[in-house]
Amino acid sequence: xxxxxxxxxxxxxxxxxxxxxxxxxxxxxxxxxxxxxxxxxxxxxxxxxxxxxxxxxxxxxxxxxxxxxxxxxxxxxxxxxxxxxxxxxxxxxxxxxxxxxxxxxxxxxxxxxxxxxxxxxxxxxxxxxxxxxxxxxxxxxxxxxxxxxxxxxxxxxxxxxxxxxxxxxxxxxxxxxxxxxxxxxxxxxxxxxxxxxxxxxxxxxxxxxxxxxxxxxxxxxxxxxxxxxxxxxxxxxxxxxxxxxxxxxxxxxxxxxxxxxxxxxxxxxxxxxxxxxxxxxxxxxxxxxxxxxxxxxxxxxxxxxxxxxxxxxxxxxxxxxxxxxxxxxxxxxxxxxxxxxxxxxxxxxxxxxxxxxxxxxxxxxxxxxxxxxxxxxxxxxxxxxxxxxxxxxxxxxxxxxxxxxxxxxxxxxxxxxxxxxxxxxxxxxxxxxxxxxxxxxxxxxxxxxxxxxxxxxxxxxxxxxxxxxxxxxxxx
Amino acid sequence: xxxxxxxxxxxxxxxxxxxxxxxxxxxxxxxxxxxxxxxxxxxxxxxxxxxxxxxxxxxxxxxxxxxxxxxxxxxxxxxxxxxxxxxxxxxxxxxxxxxxxxxxxxxxxxxxxxxxxxxxxxxxxxxxxxxxxxxxxxxxxxxxxxxxxxxxxxxxxxxxxxxxxxxxxxxxxxxxxxxxxxxxxxxxxxxxxxxxxxxxxxxxxxxxxxxxxxxxxxxxxxxxxxxxxxxxxxxxxxxxxxxxxxxxxxxxxxxxxxxxxxxxxxxxxxxxxxxxxxxxxxxxxxxxxxxxxxxxxxxxxxxxxxxxxxxxxxxxxxxxxxxxxxxxxxxxxxxxxxxxxxxxxxxxxxxxxxxxxxxxxxxxxxxxxxxxxxxxxxxxxxxxxxxxxxxxxxxxxxxxxxxxxxxxxxxxxxxxxxxxxxxxxxxxxxxxxxxxxxxxxxxxxxxxxxxxxxxxxxxxxxxxxxxxxxxxxxxx
Numbered sequence: 001x002x003x004x005x006x007x008x009x010x011x012x013x014x015x016x017x018x019x020x021x022x023x024x025x026x027x028x029x030x031x032x033x034x035x036x037x038x039x040x041x042x043x044x045x046x047x048x049x050x051x052x053x054x055x056x057x058x059x060x061x062x063x064x065x066x067x068x069x070x071x072x073x074x075x076x077x078x079x080x081x082x083x084x085x086x087x088x089x090x091x092x093x094x095x096x097x098x099x100x101x102x103x104x105x106x107x108x109x110x111x112x113x114x115x116x117x118x119x120x121x122x123x124x125x126x127x128x129x130x131x132x133x134x135x136x137x138x139x140x141x142x143x144x145x146x147x148x149x150x151x152x153x154x155x156x157x158x159x160x161x162x163x164x165x166x167x168x169x170x171x172x173x174x175x176x177x178x179x180x181x182x183x184x185x186x187x188x189x190x191x192x193x194x195x196x197x198x199x200x201x202x203x204x205x206x207x208x209x210x211x212x213x214x215x216x217x218x219x220x221x222x223x224x225x226x227x228x229x230x231x232x233x234x235x236x237x238x239x240x241x242x243x244x245x246x247x248x249x250x251x252x253x254x255x256x257x258x259x260x261x262x263x264x265x266x267x268x269x270x271x272x273x274x275x276x277x278x279x280x281x282x283x284x285x286x287x288x289x290x291x292x293x294x295x296x297x298x299x300x301x302x303x304x305x306x307x308x309x310x311x312x313x314x315x316x317x318x319x320x321x322x323x324x325x326x327x328x329x330x331x332x333x334x335x336x337x338x339x340x341x342x343x344x345x346x347x348x349x350x351x352x353x354x355x356x357x358x359x360x361x362x363x364x365x366x367x368x369x370x371x372x373x374x375x376x377x378x379x380x381x382x383x384x385x386x387x388x389x390x391x392x393x394x395x396x397x398x399x400x401x402x403x404x405x406x407x408x409x410x411x412x413x414x415x416x417x418x419x420x421x422x423x424x425x426x427x428x429x430x431x432x433x434x435x436x437x438x439x440x441x442x443x444x445x446x447x448x449x450x451x452x453x454x455x456x457x458x459x460x461x462x463x464x465x466x467x468x469x470x471x472x473x474x475x476x
Numbered sequence: 477x478x479x480x481x482x483x484x485x486x487x488x489x490x491x492x493x494x495x496x497x498x499x500x501x502x503x504x505x506x507x508x509x510x511x512x513x514x515x516x517x518x519x520x521x522x523x524x525x526x527x528x529x530x531x532x533x534x535x536x537x538x539x540x541x542x543x544x545x546x547x548x549x550x551x552x553x554x555x556x557x558x559x560x561x562x563x564x565x566x567x568x569x570x571x572x573x574x575x576x577x578x579x580x581x582x583x584x585x586x587x588x589x590x591x592x593x594x595x596x597x598x599x600x601x602x603x604x605x606x607x608x609x610x611x612x613x614x615x616x617x618x619x620x621x622x623x624x625x626x627x628x629x630x631x632x633x634x635x636x637x638x639x640x641x642x643x644x645x646x647x648x649x650x651x652x653x654x655x656x657x658x659x660x661x662x663x664x665x666x667x668x669x670x671x672x673x674x675x676x677x678x679x680x681x682x683x684x685x686x687x688x689x690x691x692x693x694x695x696x697x698x699x700x701x702x703x704x705x706x707x708x709x710x711x712x713x714x715x716x717x718x719x720x721x722x723x724x725x726x727x728x729x730x731x732x733x734x735x736x737x738x739x740x741x742x743x744x745x746x747x748x749x750x751x752x753x754x755x756x757x758x759x760x761x762x763x764x765x766x767x768x769x770x771x772x773x774x775x776x777x778x779x780x781x782x783x784x785x786x787x788x789x790x791x792x793x794x795x796x797x798x799x800x801x802x803x804x805x806x807x808x809x810x811x812x813x814x815x816x817x818x819x820x821x822x823x824x825x826x827x828x829x830x831x832x833x834x835x836x837x838x839x840x841x842x843x844x845x846x847x848x849x850x851x852x853x854x855x856x857x858x859x860x861x862x863x864x865x866x867x868x869x870x871x872x873x874x875x876x877x878x879x880x881x882x883x884x885x886x887x888x889x890x891x892x893x894x895x896x897x898x899x900x901x902x903x904x905x906x907x908x909x910x911x912x913x914x915x916x917x918x919x920x921x922x923x924x925x926x927x928x929x930x931x932x933x934x935x936x937x938x939x940x941x942x943x944x945x946x947x948x949x950x951x952x
Contacts, residue, residue: 029598029599031544031545031594031595032549032552032594033549034549036546036547038544038591039542039543039544040542041541041542044541044543045540045541064517065517065520065524066515066517066520067514067515067520067615067633068514068515069509069512069513069631070512070546070584070617070631071509071512071568071617071631072509073508073509076508076509088575089574089575090574091573091574092570092572092573093571094569094570094571094584095569095572096568097567097569097630098565098566098567098568098619098621099564099565108546108570108584115507115508115509115514118508119505119514123505134517139543139546139614141546143573144574145574155545155547157543
């Protein structure tokens, strides 16, 4: 049946498999601009679904969209020392404009804290204007040496939220409420489970007091940071002169949060669900949820008519459906739509017509069932919900089965050397520990999970009393 | 009543008035990055409504969204000679990335024909893959010496469509169908009428065979180009090597179109409808369509209750409504929401309660009426439709009254020296004529309208037999 498309096996070489799926499912293409990609229609539409989901959720919290400049004057970027130190090495720099050398060099935004702060200082005056809740959809540029489609590129698409609050409690609570929205996005749209928690001091955002994170686990046992929210304290407001007059007429600095997810989520989606036949999409995010394939319709015109009737009924229930009645062979079509990741296939042939039924095949489990054509739309709606739920459960089982409590160095060695998943350790969050993990396993502390049940008293890596649970892994 | 906000009068100084409205209606703010602006929530939401409208319309034609890189390698830009000549002088150039001087300089996209063509050459193989219909939402950078909010800036937001077709007829028809969508956008969403037609040879897009345009007329008699669609022939495909195999197995070049509208439309919206009290928004695009202001509600709690009931009823009919029950004075509120351009104001006070009615004020005409509270949502829906229609008619009357048939040089002089509007001339489209108009009046040929009724035999500017009707005007 694999007449059209051959891809590398996922278990044999996941790196090559990943590239094959990205290209052959027509999600992206490489651009001539080195390190940059073209987001093709089937890839970009996944991002649009993420945008729709998040815009709705953000709006419910009162967040409003804005747009700030692509370019940051160097002097503006330099105002917050920790921040610029973090980003300067990856900046793309504009030195000429309109046929002239610029008096001041400009940076293509790698992130927009500096621009938001520069704007906030002009618009904030009084306590009753707080909170200010802004979000921006845009692309950012960070010069990368090695790139991989969606996962790491010199340009990516993202949303970046920037908010100001009266006090630390409100700001932290807001950063956490956004993190919960990101978790919901994973569960409800992408069918991806995350470990959520806080970043260690070493891994937090340049300029943040605390960074919260959602981390997914890829099939090769490597972690993928999928979104972060930051409580930035008052450091940026102090550096950029953002002040307001309080109820008691005192000049105060607001408390700042920023947060974002990016097209990297598409990388997670491909990695977590895809298989040797290509992409596998959860129904909620799939641009086409159901493909109907007429079988031997050239011998019986009733078949195509029935296909169209079914498609009509599905459309009426807002199911995104497509009929492929081209003259390609059913085998070609099967593998084509498997490659594209369409969640559900319906086949209707002469025998189905006799029995007033059709055969459905779930993409993610390859499970085949016969369904009666009566009330087909309701049956399919239910099936799509089952698929969404089933895909999440499958991914969640994988995640939970690959978090390993490590009681000592030997167990850490077993997990991280074997690339098995998250090594869960009891830790003191020391530089020594992090260096040891980095040098020995190229592993980094991914997350201090919110769930902090200490599973033993002592530190997993030495004999001191342990303080907290940390998950280590290699990461994309 | 103007206790809060003072702006310059529109008739006295339209330039200062325009800037005042942009800033005080909180549509934008100036950024530290010179020539760049911040799109504030109330400005950006107008752009989001335009996006929603166009995405829906484009989708009906089968257009799909994609995203291509922000940066263009210089060598790629240089492949189409006419095109690069047109854009090179306004380019922002990246010369350093990741702390290194780049081997090849890169340009921040001023438009993306070169990138699309570079991608098209990789994905097009056969006639049955045509047409390819793509659109991109993004920002572009064009270095400008003098800038004005929304109308001309070093960065603006836009959509750029890029399509490939089998032949010239299909490509031209497609470019024209998009132009019709832009006209619909004007009428249905923005309440702005346009003159539509073709650009002269001198004014067409760099690299195009034909450019089609929609031109609006501003209150100061200057034209504003609001959107263009281009038939680009096979020039780009030839330069970039985009080929396909035809049904008859012949290698062919596809026919190319590109097209776009930008945030410049927000400038048109402000200019065309605004008045001395600030912004005036057509209901279809207004983020808030109706503001309800309780009057003397401190003396009677029933008033606020009634306001909330009315708001509820409006919301149920999908009317975007807001109650302002803050303790600011009604006068402050009136001028605040006038400045913000809210299309309709409802006041409810003690006397209204007695009569079971409310007073409504249309923003654009300042017309006041009493409406019964029974079936209020239906009455308001109808009123909002009337406002949308009324605003379009008012703007259309203004446009039609400011197109002047000029039979000779004296009449041209009267119109263009007086900044009265479009000088409609019978013309031979010569360089002499264009130079004369440019030097004497700083006027350019704006459009060769589709409606080509020659209103006299000879050219309006000399004694030769005239060929076509052209509209001249000064332009933003």
